[in-house]
Amino acid sequence: MAQFRQCPDTGLFFHKEAENLMKANAVAGVVCLLIAGILALLVVLTRWPAVHLLPADTFYMVLTAHGVCALIFWVIFFEIAILYFAGSTLLRSRLATPRWAWAGFVLMIVGAVMTMAAIFAGKSSVMMTSYVPMRAEPHFYLGLVIFAVGALIGCFVYLGTLVVAKNEKTYEGSVPLVTFGATVACIIAIFTIASGAEILIPTYLWSIGYISHIDPAMYRLIWWALGHSSQQINVSAHVAVWYLIAGVIFGARPMSEKVSRAAYLLYIFFLQLASAHHLLTDPGLSVEWKLFNTSYAMYLAVLASMIHGLTVPGAIEVAQRKKGLTNGAFEWLRKAPWDNPVFSSMFISLVGFGFLGGISGVVMGTEQISIIIHNTIYVPGHFHATVVIGTTMAWMGLTYLLIPVLFRRKMIMPQAAKLQPYVFALGMSLVAIFHMAAGTLGVARRHWDMGFAGNPLGFEYPATAYLLMGIAGVGGVIAVVGGAMFIVIAVGSLVFGEKLQKEAGLLQSFGFPLADSAYTDEKPARLPMAPSEAVEAHHDESSFEAPGTFILAMVLLVSFVIYYFINWKYLSEVWGLS
Amino acid sequence: MADENNTDEREEEKISPWQQMIDNPFLLLFIGVAMPTVFYTLWGVMEIASLPVAPY
Numbered sequence: 321m322a323q324f325r326q327c328p329d330t331g332l333f334f335h336k337e338a339e340n341l342m343k344a345n346a347v348a349g350v351v352c353l354l355i356a357g358i359l360a361l362l363v364v365l366t367r368w369p370a371v372h373l374l375p376a377d378t379f380y381m382v383l384t385a386h387g388v389c390a391l392i393f394w395v396i397f398f399e400i401a402i403l404y405f406a407g408s409t410l411l412r413s414r415l416a417t418p419r420w421a422w423a424g425f426v427l428m429i430v431g432a433v434m435t436m437a438a439i440f441a442g443k444s445s446v447m448m449t450s451y452v453p454m455r456a457e458p459h460f461y462l463g464l465v466i467f468a469v470g471a472l473i474g475c476f477v478y479l480g481t482l483v484v485a486k487n488e489k490t491y492e493g494s495v496p497l498v499t500f501g502a503t504v505a506c507i508i509a510i511f512t513i514a515s516g517a518e519i520l521i522p523t524y525l526w527s528i529g530y531i532s533h534i535d536p537a538m539y540r541l542i543w544w545a546l547g548h549s550s551q552q553i554n555v556s557a558h559v560a561v562w563y564l565i566a567g568v569i570f571g572a573r574p575m576s577e578k579v580s581r582a583a584y585l586l587y588i589f590f591l592q593l594a595s596a597h598h599l600l601t602d603p604g605l606s607v608e609w610k611l612f613n614t615s616y617a618m619y620l621a622v623l624a625s626m627i628h629g630l631t632v633p634g635a636i637e638v639a640q641r642k643k644g645l646t647n648g649a650f651e652w653l654r655k656a657p658w659d660n661p662v663f664s665s666m667f668i669s670l671v672g673f674g675f676l677g678g679i680s681g682v683v684m685g686t687e688q689i690s691i692i693i694h695n696t697i698y699v700p701g702h703f704h705a706t707v708v709i710g711t712t713m714a715w716m717g718l719t720y721l722l723i724p725v726l727f728r729r730k731m732i733m734p735q736a737a738k739l740q741p742y743v744f745a746l747g748m749s750l751v752a753i754f755h756m757a758a759g760t761l762g763v764a765r766r767h768w769d770m771g772f773a774g775n776p777l778g779f780e781y782p783a784t785a786y787l788l789m790g791i792a793g794v795g796g797v798i799a800v801v802g803g804a805m806f807i808v809i810a811v812g813s814l815v816f817g818e819k820l821q822k823e824a825g826l827l828q829s830f831g832f833p834l835a836d837s838a839y840t841d842e843k844p845a846r847l848p849m850a851p852s853e854a855v856e857a858h859h860d861e862s863s864f865e866a867p868g869t870f871i872l873a874m875v876l877l878v879s880f881v882i883y884y885f886i887n888w889k890y891l892s893e894v895w896g897l898s
Numbered sequence: 899m900a901d902e903n904n905t906d907e908r909e910e911e912k913i914s915p916w917q918q919m920i921d922n923p924f925l926l927l928f929i930g931v932a933m934p935t936v937f938y939t940l941w942g943v944m945e946i947a948s949l950p951v952a953p954y
C-alpha cells in the first residue's frame with residue numbers, strides 16, 4: 321500500500337518512497353556541487369594571470385574534475401530528483417518500482433566515485449570531453465558508463481511512473497505542463513545516455529586494449545550527441561522549474577498551455593540536432609550536414625526557448641496584474657518578491673540564460689562566427705551563463721523552495737539567503753562576460769599559461785586580455801563565495817533548521833524514511849484539470865496581456881541583433897580585406 | 899460502474915489527435931530519439947565513414 325503525506329503549506333502530496341529518493345538524489349547533487357565549487361576556485365585562481373595558482377599538471381587534473389563533477393554529476397543527480405518530483409508529487413502518484421530507483425541511485429554513486437577517483441589519481445586528465453587519442457585510465461570511462469546506466473534507470477522509473485499515474489487515474493486530462501517539461505527532459509536524457517554508451521563503451525574497451533583504434537572525428541561526432549544533448553536536458557528541466565516556481569510563488573498559470581507545450585514539442589524534434597554546432601570547425605563533415613543541423617533545426621529550437629522566455633515572465637506579469645499591480649509597464653516586476661531567494665534565483669536564471677547564454681549561444685552557433693571563437697575561453701564564458709546562471713541557479717531556487725516543503729525544515733540564515741542569489745549571479749556574470757571578452761581576443765580555453773613562458777611557439781596577447789582574465793578571476797572568487805553561501809544555507813538547514821514536523825530528523829534530511837506517523841494510507845484525491853488559462857480565457861481583448869514582458873522581449877531582440885552585428889564585424893576584420 | 903465508463907468515453911471523444919500525440923510519452927520518446935539519430939548521428943557517421951583514408 322503506497323503511503324502519502326500532504327504538505328500542509330503547499331498542499332503537495334509526497335509518496336513515501338519517492339520523497340526519500342528525491343532527498344537522496346538532491347543531497348548527492350549538492351555534495352557534487354560542493355566539490356565542483358572547491359575545484360572551481362582552484363581553476364579560476366590559476367586562470368587569473370596574476371595569481372596563477374596551480375602547477376600545470378594539477379591544473380589540468382583539477383579542470384577535468386571540475387567539469388565532470390559540476391556538469392555531469394551535480395546537474396544529473398538533481399535532475400533525477402526533479403523527475404521523481406514531477407512524476408510522483410505533481411501527478412499525486414506513487415513512484416513506480418522504488419527499488420529500481422534505489423538501484424539506479426547506487427549505480428550513480430558508484431560510477432561517480434569511480435570516475436572521480438580515476439581523475440584524482442592523476443592519470444586521467446583528459447578533460448570532461450575525453451577526446452581520443454588522449455587516454456584515461458579504464459575506470460574513468462567505466463565509472464561514467466555505470467553512472468549513465470544508473471541515470472537511465474531513473475529515466476525509466478520516471479516513465480513507469482507516468483504509466484502508473486495514468487492507469488491509476490491520479491490526474492484528470494493531460495499531465496500538468498511542468499510534468500510535460502520533465503518528460504521532454506527525460507526523453508532527451510534517454511537519447512543522451514544512448515549516445516554516451518555508443519561512444520564511451522568502445523572507448524573503455526580501447527583503454528583496456530581490446531580495441532586498437534578509435535577515429536577522433538567519429539569520437540567527436542558521437543560524443544557531442546551526448547555532450548550537447550545533455551545540456552538540453554538541463555534546458556528542458558530548468559524551463560520546467562521556471563514554470564513550477566512561477567506557479568508556486570505567484571499562482572501564475574501558463575499564458576497558453578498550447579503554446580508552451582508546442583514549444584516543448586519543438587525541443588523534442590529539433591533541440592538535439594544542434595549538437596552539430598560543436599563540430600562547425602571540424603573537417604570531414606559536409607556543409608549540408610552542418611547547415612541543416614545548426615541553422616534550420618537549431619533556430620526552431622531557439623524559437624522554442626524564446627517562447628518559454630516570453631511566456632514564463634508573461635505568466636508572472638498576468639498573475640501580478642490580476643493582483644492589482646497594473647501601474648506602468650513594470651510595476652508587476654518592481655514589486656515582485658525580490659528578497660525571496662526562490663523567486664530571485666529563478667528570475668535571474670531566466671534573464672541570465674536568455675541574455676548572456678542565449679544570445680552568445682546563437683551567435684557562436686553560426687558557422688562563420690564559430691570559427692573566431694572556437695576553443696577560446698569565450699566558450700566557457702558562454703556555458704557558464706547557461707549551465708551556471710541558467711541551470712544551476714534554477715536548481716538553487718528549487719532547493720530553497722523544497723527545504724520546507726520536501727525536507728520539512730525551516731531555512732536557516734534567511735538574511736544571507738536573500739543575498740545569496742545576487743552574490744552568486746554577480747560573480748558568475750563577471751566570469752561569463754569577461755571570459756567571453758577575453759575569448760574575443762583569442763585567449764585559449766583549457767590553457768594553463770596564457771603567457772606561453774619558455775614556449776618556442778609562443779604568442780603575445782594584448783595586455784587587455786590579461787586584464788579581462790583578471791576581472792573574470794575576481795568574478796570567479798565572488799561566485800565561489802556565493803556558491804559557498806548556498807551550500808552552507810542548504811546543508812545547514814537540513815542539519816540545523818527548525819523542524820517543521822517532529823518526524824523530520826537528521827537522517828530523514830538525507831533520504832531516510834520519516835516515521836510512519838507522518839503518512840496516511842489514504843490515496844490523494846485525483847488531481848483536477850487545471851483551471852482555464854490566463855490568456856485564452858478572454859481572447860477578445862486586442863492588446864497583448866503582458867506589455868512589460870513584450871518590452872523585455874524586444875530588448876532581448878535588439879541586444880541580439882546588435883551583438884550579432886558586432887561579431888560579424890569582428891569576423892570581417894580577421895582578414896583585413898577592406 | 900456503467901456511468902463511470904460513459905464519462906470516460908465522453909472524455910476521450912473530445913481529445914484531438916494532436917493532443918493524443920502529446921499525451922503519449924512513448925511516441926514522443928520515439929520521435930525524440932529517431933530525429934537526432936537520423937539527421938545528426940547516422941548522416942554524420944556516413945559522411946565520416948566515407949572519407950578516404952590518407953596514404954601513409
Ligand code: HEM
Nearest residue numbers: 360364387390391447448700707765766767796799800803
Ligand atoms: C563557482 C562557480 C564557478 C566558477 C568560478 C567556475 C570557473 C571555471 C573556470 C575558470 C573554468 C576553466 C576555463 C578554462 O580554462 O577552459 C571552468 C570550466 C568549466 N566549468 Fe566552471 N566554474 C564554476 C561553476 C561551474 C558549474 C556550477 C558548472 C556546471 C554546472 C561548471 C561547468 C564547467 C565546465 C563543464 C567546464 C569545462 C571543463 C573543460 O574544459 O573540460 N562550472 N569553470
Ligand SMILES: [Cu+2]
Nearest residue numbers: 548551594595
Ligand atoms: Cu551545444
